[in-house]
Amino acid sequence: MTGTRTALQARGVRFGYVDPTSSEVLLAIERIDLEIPEGQFVSLVGPSGCGKSTFLKIVNGLLSNHEGEIELLAPKAKGSAHAMVFQDAALFPWYSVLSNVSYGLMCQGMSKKEAQARAMPLIKMVGLAGFESKYPYQLSGGMQQRANLARALTVDPEILLMDEPFAALDAQTRELMQAELLRIWAQARKTVLFITHQIDEAIYLSDRVLVMSARPGRILADIPVDLPRPRELHIKRTPEFVALADRIWELIATQLHAHGQPGA
Amino acid sequence: MSRSLNDASGRRVRPGRLGWFDSHARLLYGLFGIVGFLVFWEFGSRAGIVSEYFFSRPTAIIEAGIVEVQIPRFWVDVQASLTEFIAGYGLAIVLAIPLGLLAGWYRRVQYALDPWLNFLNSLPRIALLPVIVIAVGLGLASKILVAFLGAFFAIIIPTIQGVRTVDRRYLDVATSFGASRRRVFLTVVAPSTVPFIVTGLRLGIARALIGVVTGELYAATVGLGVMIKFASDALQTDRLLFGVLLFTLTGLVGVEGIRRLEKYFQRWRPIKAGANP
């Protein structure tokens, strides 16, 4: 479903900061150029500390002071340019699921009643119907991530930014959530930029996998994933999938060795 | 519940096989502790093992209490002490919470206040009593002020700390949804500061009570502290301890009130493992 418009364009993005303890300059991102067409699911993989989360924060506007340009699609009348699905869910523990999911809309100045009415279908869509009034601590890790996803989808973003959302989940839940994400993505039709350090997760979900170098980060390879959709979980055991995974692992392993890190 | 299954001496307590005695051990021992001590006190005193002159005995304290509550002057004392406590503590809450939130929210305000807060907090503010008496006299106002000074710092310091330690992730979430500063404050900073404020409120009760008691012992004409002082001058330890008991009860009621408040404000928290009601 790749459209003709460009959802995200990054040109010459570069980012560094001063380490507060050693007061040395650390270059986190050397240079990132990328272009994501509307509707595409793109993953960014790389060794930990390579600046992939930093890049996502820059796109999301949580970090400024970067060099280079970021262009995003203008939001629809009642929508938002981007929305973030946070690592560790980061649901406000003091609010119910419903209040958490409608938070983004309330931030746009919508009344509580209307925001909650608009949040309900999304809560259903992510499979949390009946859990609206629960507090986050009453949900499992997977359910928290569902709420996290719904919260981002309510603001109808042009691009969904996902920051290793399944990293803290156990292996089984993680697989299930990957399949769930694809189901929801097929319904919601969003452009997605997905950060992960898990190669099979990136391939399984994406139309394209971008491999990043070790710090300071830059993009090493842009690998299209031509596996047919819809994808079942057992696609991970097909030779095509395994070959892709091996190729990406090679790229990352070279990076780790080059930087003297023991195998991750 | 894992902690309660493994007591501090590392001994495993098997779940599922707990008899009635085991499951009520806390209550039974507690009761035994109270009753045992009171019985020892009472009969020790009667038998002359415990000095009745110094420590009185439980029944004598109750008798003194019964006599006391029939005297109109007693109720005037109660009213005075309660007024001082409630006014001082209330004033501290009303001022310390907003100021603490403000000081925590604006980093530079905090930096500017820090030296004074640190210094005043490490000061025994009770020592200001003589000056306070000079300033506002021997009336209720001086005790209100002392109670206020005690509670104010107990509340404002955790409040500031609470605002300063708001989880970065939650701030990021709010920012990423374009929340206004006002909304960030109301939806993230305020709720996550509540536990700290409650801690301050709990500490504040004790501090305010200390202020009231000391103020009344030092310089007052009316109040339960004055009653304690008169009782001590007359060597009536039963009446004296009855007065102390009233302060204990006030403290217990206050702490329980805060606990309920905490429970209400913290519905979103999991019930702590092993916590006893």
Place this chain on the structure above:
Amino acid sequence: MTLGSLARPANRSPLGLLGWRPSERLVFGLIGFVVVLGAWEAASQLKLVKKVVLSSPSLIWDAAITDISSGVIFPHIAVSGTEYVLGLGLALLVGVLLGLSIGLFRRLNYLLDPWLSALYATPTVALVPLIIIIFGIGLEAKVVVVFIESIFVITVSVMAGVRAADAVYHDVAQSFRASGWMRFRTVTLPASTPYLLTGVRLGTGRGIVGVVVAEFLTSNSGIGFYIGLNGSLLQTARVYFGIILLGILGLVLGELVRVVERRFERWRPQIN
């Protein structure tokens, strides 16, 4: 940061002693300190406040110099210091032992819990008149007051510390068949040390309150007496001088405990 700002460390002070952040803290801290002090002095000079109530920084300074150079203040410091050291020392000894016992022995905890809760809610200064009846008006009474004021926070902190040792570490020790003493020394003690030190810090503060209250109510020497006497003589500057002495004592002791805390907390990651 833009790349322009990446070059910044090179432009920093060559000694590199002051980063931007601490200096901002310092600058605003100093501003706050000086502004309040200045306002206080000005208000007093312009007679906006009664000198007998708020005194003024310069008057307090004069009083301090007078009483230090005449030596008047030193006997008071010695008396209060003795009461404080004895009372706090005793409270530490008994409080730590009691806290460890209550923390280690579940049944003792159950037995004493109601009494601890009641004492927690009692403003123990209310007991000072009784203590005077029992111990008289000499040194003992003050030591007992300091003891009673400070022992409670120490005991409760130590008790909490013993229970703070995560059950999993006990399991580790047990799986290596560590003896009871070994478990105590390698798990319980390290885990409870931070709590103990918090208790000590709180105890030092409470102890100072104890000294002051006891000396207010019955004494003929000590800093509390000095403050009370000068209060009744309307020598407000001296009252403030006494209070500042106590404040300095509180700060110094607090800082001392914090130094020890840092020594014992090396294994803990720094939270930034």
